Amino acid sequence: MGHHHHHHMSTVARIQFRLPDGSSFTNQFPSDAPLEEARQFAAQTVGNTYGNFSLATMFPRREFTKEDYKKKLLDLELAPSASVVLLPAG
Structure with a gap:
């Protein structure tokens, strides 16, 4: 814990998923x-609660596109860590 150095070869991405109801999981x-x-x-974790959803980041505000889902974290x-938000479709 408490690594302030950004290693460019970080092999792990620790993602926190924030849900519309305010809860989160990592x-x-x-x-x-x-x-x-x-x-x-995320889809497996929340099951059918939110149906189709997309992922976005808050800082900077960015909703990921279909192209983004093919890209590496x-x-x-x-990576090495980030917080993403589940945005229910519709």
Whole structure:
């Protein structure tokens, strides 16, 4: 704990998923995993509660696109740690 140095070769992305109801959960992924893997994990965790949803970051405000889901967490600057928000569709 308490690493302030950003290692460019971070191999783990620790993602905190924030839900619309204010709760959150965290999971670790390989930093070279695609964002889709994180989305699928979130989908399994919340089940059908939110139906289709997308992921977004708050700072800076950014909703991920279909293209983004193919990209690595590291390339999306979600490693070594990040907080993403579940946005229910519709």
